[in-house]
Amino acid sequence: MMYDTAETYLKFPDLPNALTTKDLTVKYDETLALQPCSAIFPKNRITALIGPSGSGKSTFLRCLNRMNDEVAAIGGQIMLDGININDPKLNVYQLRQQVGMLFQQPNPFARSIRFNLSFGVLEHQKISASDLHQRMEQVLSMVDLWTELDGDLERNALQLSGGQQQRLCLARTLMSMPQVLLLDEPASALDPISTAKIEANLLELKQNYTIIIVTHNLEQAARISDYTAFFYDGHLMEYDATAQLFIKPHLAMTDDYLSGNFG
Ligand SMILES: Nc1ncnc2c1ncn2[C@@H]1O[C@H](COP(=O)(O)OP(=O)(O)OP(=O)(O)O)[C@@H](O)[C@H]1O
Numbered sequence: 345m346m347y348d349t350a351e352t353y354l355k356f357p358d359l360p361n362a363l364t365t366k367d368l369t370v371k372y373d374e375t376l377a378l379q380p381c382s383a384i385f386p387k388n389r390i391t392a393l394i395g396p397s398g399s400g401k402s403t404f405l406r407c408l409n410r411m412n413d414e415v416a417a418i419g420g421q422i423m424l425d426g427i428n429i430n431d432p433k434l435n436v437y438q439l440r441q442q443v444g445m446l447f448q449q450p451n452p453f454a455r456s457i458r459f460n461l462s463f464g465v466l467e468h469q470k471i472s473a474s475d476l477h478q479r480m481e482q483v484l485s486m487v488d489l490w491t492e493l494d495g496d497l498e499r500n501a502l503q504l505s506g507g508q509q510q511r512l513c514l515a516r517t518l519m520s521m522p523q524v525l526l527l528d529e530p531a532s533a534l535d536p537i538s539t540a541k542i543e544a545n546l547l548e549l550k551q552n553y554t555i556i557i558v559t560h561n562l563e564q565a566a567r568i569s570d571y572t573a574f575f576y577d578g579h580l581m582e583y584d585a586t587a588q589l590f591i592k593p594h595l596a597m598t599d600d601y602l603s604g605n606f607g
Pocket residue numbers: 372377395396397398399400401402403404415
């Protein structure tokens with residue numbers, strides 16, 4: 345079924361925001377995969393990006409820390425702290441310290457937990473051994489791994505379970521003390537218990553971070569997000585408080601998607 349994409353319903357909250365986009369577009373070759381997208385992401389909240397396969401959720405998310413640069417032409421603005429981070433002159437490495445990303449598959453280095461956590465920091469920052477250790481303990485505690493691993497930093501990351509590896513990757517992202525966390529289906533490769541642990545971590549982390557998560561799991565979006573953005577065919581169609589959008593979506597298209605009629 346094709347839906348009319350002319351009418352959208354975007355109700356952004358009147359809250360301090362961490363990141364906004366203005367007329368963000370993405371073109372792969374000649375195809376416009378993301379239509380001009382203007383969105384607001386409130387600080388210290390979780391926003392879920394939902395929508396059918398191929399609707400442009402990942403395409404949108406990946407722009408927010410410049411992961412699409414090599415494969416697509418990106419137009420429009422992405423504002424973080426008053427700076428347009430879609431500026432080609434921007435230092436992308438520094439941006440990724442501020443806007444961290446976690447992927448679907450856990451991807452730790454086949455090295456010790458210590459290496460996984462310290463590598464990026466040691467490469468680019470001056471930090472004392474005691475501060476580094478303190479930060480490692482802090483981020484591992486944030487993802488409930490510090491006690492689980494008995495503070496053992498020498499274990500090889502690949503000896504951890506899939507769920508623990510994903511939480512280690514989350515901790516690794518936190519080492520650079522980002523403001524925004526981008527998560528692309530971070531729990532879709534995990535069992536329900538590991539998924540619940542990640543969700544619990546995210547609910548804690550939102551006190552200090554702004555989180556944007558792509559998920560196919562609608563229950564997950566309903567459980568953990570404060571706001572939801574519904575994408576369809578490269579358009580941001582509906583944006584609202586999660587409770588509102590899930591109980592009484594504005595567009596028939598959103599309602600149909602949430603009811604499992606397509607996607
Ligand atoms: N690197 C690329 N080169 C060309 N086209 C791409 C590329 N990445 C994505 N696309 C296309 O852009 C459109 C949006 O894809 P995208 O992966 O953003 O959707 P999605 O909503 O995240 O889907 P899914 O839920 O399946 O991950 C699709 O038509 C896809 O084929």
